[in-house]
Amino acid sequence: GENVEQHPSTLSVQEGDSAVIKCTYSDSASNYFPWYKQELGKRPQLIIDIRSNVGEKKDQRIAVTLNKTAKHFSLHITETQPEDSAVYFCAATPFQGAQKLVFGQGTRLTINP
Amino acid sequence: NAGVTQTPKFQVLKTGQSMTLQCAQDMNHEYMSWYRQDPGMGLRLIHYSVGAGITDQGEVPNGYNVSRSTTEDFPLRLLSAAPSQTSVYFCASSTLRGDRISGANVLTFGAGSRLTVL
Numbered sequence: 001g002e003n004v005e006q007h008p009s010t011l012s013v014q015e016g017d018s019a020v021i022k023c024t025y026s027d028s029a030s031n032y033f034p035w036y037k038q039e040l041g042k043r044p045q046l047i048i049d050i051r052s053n054v055g056e057k058k059d060q061r062i063a064v065t066l067n068k069t070a071k072h073f074s075l076h077i078t079e080t081q082p083e084d085s086a087v088y089f090c091a092a093t094p095f096q097g098a099q100k101l102v103f104g105q106g107t108r109l110t111i112n113p
Numbered sequence: 114n115a116g117v118t119q120t121p122k123f124q125v126l127k128t129g130q131s132m133t134l135q136c137a138q139d140m141n142h143e144y145m146s147w148y149r150q151d152p153g154m155g156l157r158l159i160h161y162s163v164g165a166g167i168t169d170q171g172e173v174p175n176g177y178n179v180s181r182s183t184t185e186d187f188p189l190r191l192l193s194a195a196p197s198q199t200s201v202y203f204c205a206s207s208t209l210r211g212d213r214i215s216g217a218n219v220l221t222f223g224a225g226s227r228l229t230v231l
Binding site for chain 2: 004006009034044045089091096098103
């Protein structure tokens with residue numbers, strides 16, 4: 001089955017700097033790669049996703065890149081703000097949508113003022 | 114529209130006790146699933162269902178049972194609780210059809226149930 005590895009486990013950046021979180025996956029059949037944000041004590045919520053027929057997707061300050069050949073994808077957050085502090089999870093699945101999503105271990109991002 | 118509702122929010126059990134975590138959604142989602150969240154382990158899929166009467170195992174199904182008698186409800190049963198089942202449990206649902214914006218399904222999570230087994 002699918003296995004998703006996520007790095008780093010913790011990340012601390014200065015407010016205004018950029019943050020990058022990286023994930024690798026094992027199943028070459030995977031074609032849907034969402035990213036979820038979980039604030040302290042809250043439920044995970046989708047922030048951005050990308051499908052295998054797209055190499056990059058951007059939504060304001062966040063972007064995701066996908067390299068299918070290398071089987072890795074990354075989350076980029078620019079101009080970080082205190083409200084970006086949270087745990088971020090990447091995920092992958094060979095299904096068209098959210099079925100059987102396999103999650104990475106999570107990255108705790110801290111934005112220092 | 115309440116979304117995904119989980120009960121209870123907190124529960125303490127003794128080893129060997131049984132209990133059921135309830136999950137209900139009012140979005141007419143075909144797909145429902147249960148995840149457990151442990152520190153440093155991310156979210157791990159326990160069981161999932163693609164419709165009433167259909168269930169299947171995820172990554173960590175041992176010690177848990179599920180059933181799906183209606184589209185709305187997907188309870189998770191612990192038959193004989195063990196300390197290793199201490200965790201936060203999330204129920205999540207989605208459509209099986211593509212989302213009209215992204216073209217993919219969005220997994221909507223419940224608020225979570227924190228279970229402690231002593």
